[in-house]
Amino acid sequence: ETGVTQSPTHLIKTRGQQVTLRCSSQSGHNTVSWYQQALGQGPQFIFQYYREEENGRGNFPPRFSGLQFPNYSSELNVNALELDDSALYLCASSLYRDRGEKLFFGSGTQLSVL
Amino acid sequence: AQSVAQPEDQVNVAEGNPLTVKCTYSVSGNPYLFWYVQYPNRGLQFLLKYITGDNLVKGSYGFEAEFNKSQTSFHLKKPSALVSDSALYFCAVRDVGSYNTDKLIFGTGTRLQVFP
Numbered sequence: 001e002t003g004v005t006q007s008p009t010h011l012i013k014t015r016g017q018q019v020t021l022r023c024s025s026q027s028g029h030n031t032v033s034w035y036q037q038a039l040g041q042g043p044q045f046i047f048q049y050y051r052e053e054e055n056g057r058g059n060f061p062p063r064f065s066g067l068q069f070p071n072y073s074s075e076l077n078v079n080a081l082e083l084d085d086s087a088l089y090l091c092a093s094s095l096y097r098d099r100g101e102k103l104f105f106g107s108g109t110q111l112s113v114l
Numbered sequence: 115a116q117s118v119a120q121p122e123d124q125v126n127v128a129e130g131n132p133l134t135v136k137c138t139y140s141v142s143g144n145p146y147l148f149w150y151v152q153y154p155n156r157g158l159q160f161l162l163k164y165i166t167g168d169n170l171v172k173g174s175y176g177f178e179a180e181f182n183k184s185q186t187s188f189h190l191k192k193p194s195a196l197v198s199d200s201a202l203y204f205c206a207v208r209d210v211g212s213y214n215t216d217k218l219i220f221g222t223g224t225r226l227q228v229f230p
């Protein structure tokens with residue numbers, strides 16, 4: 001088990017709504033990234049936060065946004081939900097000096113959009 | 115663009131037999147390669163990585179991976195499979211265009227089923 005915790009574990013929303021997912025990083029980790037894992041697919045990088053600023057983004061529209069707080073916890077916000085947003089959302093933390101080399105993932109939030 | 119391919123959706127192996135989960139990559143330059151495992155209702159867990167050095171990389175839970183530059187492959191192996199190894203395995207490559215991030219490009223995953 002990693003020290004990365006995510007909440008909630010499951011969520012059901014309807015199309016057009018907004019959702020906020022939360023993540024607490026592993027102790028001592030200063031970088032958090034978010035991934036979307038659609039059914040039957042590998043995780044896809046959404047974005048990363050370091051020092052409370054976004055410092056990298058994948059191919060996701062602006063309605064996907066995030067925050068990182070001084071205690072390194074993070075939120076993922078998705079506006080105007082679409083059916084294709086249904087997926088497992090994974091948070092991962094790391095030390096910036098180890099960036100890209102070892103990620104610690106949480107168990108994810110399963111989002112269903114109806 | 116970087117990518118990894120996992121040609122097998124599922125691999126079946128009997129307990130005690132050796133296992134191989136295949137991965138090929140396409141990267142410009144030197145690749146940073148990874149294997150992660152995902153158990154049901156759990157997040158991904160890091161198994162091992164190849165950055166540079168020996169082509170045979172040893173990781174967690176007795177797994178190892180062999181980097182082959184000429185074949186652009188990074189196959190995951192274990193000499194003797196356990197039923198508890200049954201899980202979903204992902205190969206990944208670091209995105210060289212996003213050096214300052216944790217952006218990994220994952221394959222589609224291979225489900226490993228180990229039968230008693």
